Amino acid sequence: MTTEHEPNGLIGASLKRVEDPPLITGKGCYVDDINLPGMLHLAFQRSPYPHAKILSIDVGKAKTMPGVEAVITGNDISEKLNLSSSQVLPKMKIPPHPVLARGAVHCVGAPVAAVVAKTRAQAEDAANSIDVEYEALPGVSNAEAALEPGAPLAREEIDGNICYTMVKNGGDVDKAFAIADHIFTMHIASPRQVALAMEPRGIVASPDPFGKNLTLWLSTQGPHRARAEIANTLGFPEHKIHLIAPDVGGGFGSKGPVYREDIVACHLALKLRKPIKWVATRSEDFITTIQGRDQAMTSEMALRKDGKILGLKVKVVANLGAYLHSSTAGPPQRMLGMACGSYQIKDCRVEIVAVFTNTCPTGPYRGAGRPESVLNIERLLDKAAAVLGMDRLEIRRKNFIQPDQFPYTTGTGVEYDSGDYEKPLREALKMSNYDDLLRQRDERRKRGELVGVGFSTFVEPSGGAGFESGTVRVERTGEITVLTGSSSHGQGHETSWAQIAAELMKTSMDHVTILHGDTHVSQQGTGTFGSRSAVVGGGALAIAAERVIEKGKRIAAHLVEAAPEDLVQSDGGFAVKGVPDKTISWRQIAGAAYSGRVPEGMEIGLQETAFFDPKREAWGFGTHVALVSIDRDTGKFTIERLVLVDDCGVVINPMIVEGQIHGGVAQGLGEAMREQMLYSDDGQVQTGTFMNYAIMRAADMPPMILGETITPNPFNPLGVKGVGECGTNGAPPSVANALMDALAPLGIEHVDMPYTAPKLWALIRNAERKN
Amino acid sequence: MTAEAEYAAVPINVAVNGINYDAVVEPRTLLVYFLREQLNLTGTHVGCDTSQCGACTVHLNGRAVKSCTVLAVQADGAEVKTVEGLADGDNFHPVQEGFREKHGLQCGYCTPGMIMTAVHLLETNPNPSDDEIKHALEGNLCRCTGYVNIVESIKWAAEKMRKG
């Protein structure tokens, strides 16, 4: 830990991470590193079919194989062992999601039987020996195709394949379209992505000898939420489950919900009264862990000839996959709040149709509905500029929500808290030398090159989904322990939270310990997703710290026989105003607090807990600018310059924030450049390994130039906003707009991501042939 | 792993991080599982089953290899170094230090493999260019960092090692 910094100014300092030493020496502890005496291993037989009826399952051989202790199928367990989704709408259809298939399977990878054996190899051998007879049924993988009349039913229970539809109207959209000078439509599909946390999912479930308590180590983003979901599904008392998220090797949204394997592991551990471990192979993880994006958006925009956007209609067809996890239904609904982006469009209509298909369930993936929304509106703005023959900057500036309009309520009734969109735009144009980029582009075009410049001026909400908790305890020694409900899986909370606590308490970071990721250590919490930790978890911590400081001050005042108003915080405790030498340390205060030397009527002890729910999201914003070129002969495109200016409010640790931006951009560019989960029309998996799913590698990353503007969040104790998702939200549309700019001279108007070389090559050939 | 296996166990002798081990393995045991499960060296991670991610990278007779793609029996008579064998007591290896200095890790899952690959790179090329570093990392995947700071970390380490 770096301690040479003064306690003051810790917030905003790029300090090295507290969590690194074990992780760089191989001493981390991830789920697969946990081994308990007598622990058994779990493995699954899974469906090779996207959609099929199960005719028979023969587990005879498996039961006799070496080391095997149990073999079960869906028929051996209660149908109550079923994962459920919250009923977000009264008419939403929630088909069964049994933890082991019952009678039918609806996507490749659905677990059909489970084996427990002494070693992992034995469990896998036995699982592979299980013989399942299927009758293949027709399947469908594309959501729009699933809506066509006569399409195969992804779930036999649900006619028409629709899970839910939602419509939100704002203003008078029909009138807006009636008076418009121009109307145009656009169809944009966002490609399905795989989160691919490098640590596959996994769980260790360990019951006590009487089966009354359950200890779980789970690779999760939210220990408390996961515990509640597991308790609920098992019908086991929540408070008797001790859930620990040890080191977690990435999540990106995919480790939010609970999965079938988690429940099977808990169930069998309780049944056999023995600890059980299950860790996914990468192949299992690919096809069973919630995937992201996969929304098709059809939009119509109404324009006045001076560039004013009059109205917008967006219809989202969202692919939910075959089963609903607790978080599956959520991401498409982001469009309700974000359809209009950073622009004043009061007259709008958003319609969402969420569809079942025979594919892996989808759910939040870094951005979770934000990237789709930003992509849609930012592509629409470029198209609108083209339709009007207007400059792309000018149309944005003309329609931006203005700083004095906040809090601003969008047409669909969502409130944006604060913003100044011109600020990052100006900064990004400056940093990218925008005028020069355009000049370069024009010159190179004259030489026959395909070059384009594009940008996105986006908004991104963060810090939603209810409360987070924080406890600050001053120990007898004067050292500080923080218990947080936010749990970290790479975000560096142990460092950032220590910076917050040390700065507020005016103590050294060495004296602060952050405890997280354990339901028996910290009070109820929510978890880390949706760019919420710094905003909500950091906020809760700040409020708890203020309360402890307040109490500490009163005790200190009591000890020095002064009035609390006469004390000020000083290094390591308090000092009497005007008498800086007269100090009283946290150690002295804690000593008094725990021995009862407190003011009359005050409770002893020195610990405070806060539950903080900001009740509104923090709407961050930014501008990303890209310069791209395409090789005419090969179709390969290169991002030559990428400037990213994000306004995420007050920054706690710039090094960590930059790391979050880098990582988000890499995932966003993966979506733009290479990554897509593909299925055959009926749902067979085509890109289920790293050999054919083109995850970003080191050499794929373009140079990035990072900038920032800082507009403190007025509704947060620390002034912070989330930052984890800005890379996936802002970068892909800027690249998309740049690429379309490069292709515009060929008359190509729109191409969906990812922009792979063969796709671009074919388009360019076609266009050249036509011209 | 061996007692009840239907495969005849094979004796091997391997030096791991300077310690000599006589062990018995199933012929199909991969080196990574031997290290993790029999020697309890859990710093070497498994991130895939197709030899793509590099989370399992160790040094076998001085060369960086994917330990999920080597059978334990192939390591018979060999010297293996894992991430646990890099630091000298409490003193980090310069590459480990570089990853911390330059924020070359977030969740840390890919990190041991990244570090082992980087150490081997710097042993064979003490002053690599950015492109050479990225090329060397071709077989190591990271989903958190966008690789930017991993490259910076390796450059930092290279400089430190050159200065001695």
Ligand code: FES
């Ligand atoms: S575990 Fe992925 S390459 Fe070895």
Ligand code: FES
């Ligand atoms: S740090 Fe998480 S995968 Fe590399």
